[in-house]
């Protein structure tokens with residue numbers, strides 16, 4: 001059967017190796033010579049051709065946006081589908097040092113219709129004490145009408161080939177399904193901000209013995225944030241936020257190795273894409289804490305009253321002076337002020353310490369993290385993971 005037929009051929013931790021502590025941690029296969037990397041693209045089925053998607057082109061960005069909006073990840077009951085915005089896609093795919101050749105589309109030769117997509121972006125990721133140049137692989141999407149044509153394996157091989165051509169030999173990716181072999185398995189949590197809408201659209205259900213007014217009261221938040229010195233991040237804060245974040249992330253087994261350019265790209269607020277706040281001490285003007293979330297709406301499938309759910313996703317948060325609980329409550333307050341319906345978080349980093357207390361509820365699925373061509377001695381606890389992929 002094809003279950004993992006593909007993944008058993010790849011340099012990834014294999015299920016049969018679990019627990020074999022003799023296997024060393026680190027790259028599974030050595031780099032090959034660039035001249036030995038396959039120079040030409042893999043073959044696609046006859047009707048289809050590869051296309052480099054220039055995401056900065058309005059027309060191409062529209063095509064990618066529409067393919068994802070109609071064919072990308074849905075929840076397990078097919079009630080919601082991610083609706084990544086165009087500005088979000090440009091942000092996610094054009095970080096410092098990005099390669100346009102890693103934004104790979106498959107289109108129908110005759111109609112030129114985009115029917116599949118997969119992307120990579122370069123990222124420096126630390127695994128314990130090793131900083132490794134990796135590709136972060138994301139947005140693997142095959143049109144609903146072309147599923148189980150075994151397109152995904154050839155797309156994964158093609159993006160791998162193009163990553164190898166740039167002399168990069170490791171990758172990081174996530175999936176809602178279990179493949180060989182997760183380095184960590186995390187749980188989604190959701191904090192209701194707009195209970196009436198979430199119940200109307202079936203995202204959440206009225207609790208037993210709970211009325212709607214009691215539920216609205218349960219999730220009510222203060223009108224304004226409570227932490228003195230809590231303010232939006234600005235460009236002049238980049239050096240201080242970089243120091244704060246690098247120091248904080250050093251405690252995790254796997255985490256991004258952000259420099260100031262990365263922090264400017266990934267964390268400087270951008271309308272409708274990413275929001276970042278910090279706490280500046282009024283006496284010392286020192287930046288002591290930081291919180292951020294990104295904006296990823298979801299299309300509501302088949303509801304007469306609402307078409308979109310506005311969701312915020314916890315990104316990177318650092319608390320050195322303000323208790324994390326209070327800092328994240330201020331993030332919820334700002335998200336509510338900005339009309340988000342729900343605030344999502346994974347149980348990574350120290351998130352477990354505030355999820356239940358801030359009234360997050362567990363979600364419908366797990367998110368499994370993977371490394372390509374890099375073995376980890378044993379799976380990590382979510383609290384050992386300091387990496388959030390979009």
Ligand SMILES: COc1cc([C@H]2SCC(=O)N2c2cccnc2)c(CCCN2CCN(C)CC2)cc1O
Pocket residue numbers: 073074075076080081082083176177188203297298299309311342344362363364365366
């Ligand atoms: C409905 O509950 C969840 C919905 C989602 C996602 S899936 C698409 C979507 O629009 N979502 C959404 C909707 C509204 C608000 N935030 C997110 C998630 C995150 C992904 C869950 N993976 C999806 C794929 N399987 C295989 C595993 C679980 C969690 C939820 O507990």
